[in-house]
Amino acid sequence: MNRQNHTHELIVSGIHLELTESLKLFVQEKAERLFRHQDRIVRIRVELECDPKQAVANRFTAKGHIQINGPDLNASVSSNECHKATAMLIDKLDRMLERRARMFKAKRHQARTLEIGTELPNAI
Numbered sequence: 001m002n003r004q005n006h007t008h009e010l011i012v013s014g015i016h017l018e019l020t021e022s023l024k025l026f027v028q029e030k031a032e033r034l035f036r037h038q039d040r041i042v043r044i045r046v047e048l049e050c051d052p053k054q055a056v057a058n059r060f061t062a063k064g065h066i067q068i069n070g071p072d073l074n075a076s077v078s079s080n081e082c083h084k085a086t087a088m089l090i091d092k093l094d095r096m097l098e099r100r101a102r103m104f105k106a107k108r109h110q111a112r113t114l115e116i117g118t119e120l121p122n123a124i
Helices: 021-037 082-108
Strands: 009-015 041-050 060-068 073-079
Touching: 009 021, 021 041, 021 082, 041 082, 060 082, 073 082
Parallel strands: 009 041
Antiparallel strands: 041 060, 060 073
């Protein structure tokens, strides 16, 4: 089934972090790459979290959830900058989608044996 309407749902939320318009736009631009690879993506949810109690190297955490036809994909990345964590998250999700596509393609091209339990009727 092909989609005629290409509106994609992207949800960006901040946990202990104020989302600015530039940050939302940055996430949206990066996420377009994911929608380009897969037409069957239902929704992408990105959660950006700042934890001041963590070490400086892991202060910002970006979590991504892709709802797709089939098993959902989830990933998490920590970094010292919010933009850097977002870019790394999108790269990781992109690799996961590519791996998923390769696996489906490999399964599609495998030779299969078909066993039929009863004999087929003779043609008249």
